[in-house]
Amino acid sequence: MNTTLIQQPASHPTKTRLAPTKVANETFLIHDHAGEGHAPVLVPLNAMVIRGAEPVVVDTGMMENQDWFLEDVFSIVEPEDIRWVFISHDDVDHTGNLNALMAAAPNATVIVNWFMQERMGASLGVSPMRQRWVMDGERIDVGDRTLVTVRPPVYDSPTTRGLFDPTTGVYWASDAFATPMLTPVRDVAALDPMFWDEGMLMFNQYVSPWITMAEEHKYQATVDRVQALGASFITGCHTPVIGRAHIDQAIAATRRSNTAVVPPQPDQAVLEQIQLTLAG
Numbered sequence: 001m002n003t004t005l006i007q008q009p010a011s012h013p014t015k016t017r018l019a020p021t022k023v024a025n026e027t028f029l030i031h032d033h034a035g036e037g038h039a040p041v042l043v044p045l046n047a048m049v050i051r052g053a054e055p056v057v058v059d060t061g062m063m064e065n066q067d068w069f070l071e072d073v074f075s076i077v078e079p080e081d082i083r084w085v086f087i088s089h090d091d092v093d094h095t096g097n098l099n100a101l102m103a104a105a106p107n108a109t110v111i112v113n114w115f116m117q118e119r120m121g122a123s124l125g126v127s128p129m130r131q132r133w134v135m136d137g138e139r140i141d142v143g144d145r146t147l148v149t150v151r152p153p154v155y156d157s158p159t160t161r162g163l164f165d166p167t168t169g170v171y172w173a174s175d176a177f178a179t180p181m182l183t184p185v186r187d188v189a190a191l192d193p194m195f196w197d198e199g200m201l202m203f204n205q206y207v208s209p210w211i212t213m214a215e216e217h218k219y220q221a222t223v224d225r226v227q228a229l230g231a232s233f234i235t236g237c238h239t240p241v242i243g244r245a246h247i248d249q250a251i252a253a254t255r256r257s258n259t260a261v262v263p264p265q266p267d268q269a270v271l272e273q274i275q276l277t278l279a280g
């Protein structure tokens with residue numbers, strides 16, 4: 001499960017494929033990324049599987065990666081054994097394969113919330129009979145463990161809840177602790193520390209521009225809440241695994257993200273360069 005690169009199928013001829021990473025006991029990160037071969041940096045696009053008594057898939061990746069996503073998930077858990085599909089929020093990089101997964105996993109219930117299904121509208125192709133609505137700060141009994149929803153400090157949808165597993169200490173942070181990568185890596189230990197630090201500051205402000213407007217003590221209290229979990233590992237859609245040795249740096253960068261000066265996002269001039277390249 002933690003092997004090196006796998007042979008690429010014809011559907012993704014230029015994309016590196018990372019097999020799932022075992023993060024902790026019965027907990028696996030499903031890898032994907034965007035930008036390889038055509039952007040200056042790559043953006044991780046992960047999901048996760050907790051293979052407990054009642055297996056849980058955590059977020060569902062991008063639809064364009066559906067074949068690899070489903071292969072990776074089903075290499076860890078049989079479709080009919082999946083009991084829960086936890087969706088952290090209603091963005092396409094978290095819901096891309098939700099309908100396909102629910103169609104393939106007849107015994108699964110999707111964990112969303114009222115606002116998520118409102119915002120997704122008809123794009124959520126799952127009957128209310130197969131839904132459960134869970135808000136921030138609630139507990140989810142999955143047989144051999146009780147998961148806890150904890151909203152991260154940085155998020156880009158009002159529906160967002162992270163997911164903490166007290167039995168392994170793994171915290172799924174949804175869009176928080178995001179970083180670019182220069183090449184696909186499994187663990188932030190493989191990133192240059194300065195690059196990682198600046199990457200988190202930049203992505204945190206891109207994801208949550210409002211953190212620069214929030215009162216300092218109120219923003220820091222949201223970081224306190226996640227730090228108080230005492231997580232052993234932080235995982236998320238847009239970060240390689242953050243192990244125990246790197247959690248303090250990740251928390252510290254998040255604390256500084258509301259006051260940091262970060263590079264501007266690519267603008268129209270960048271688009272025109274892309275258009276010139278495509279036209280050329």
Ligand SMILES: [Fe+2]
Pocket residue numbers: 089091156157175
């Ligand atoms: Fe998002």
Ligand SMILES: [Fe+2]
Pocket residue numbers: 091093094174175237238
């Ligand atoms: Fe995301």
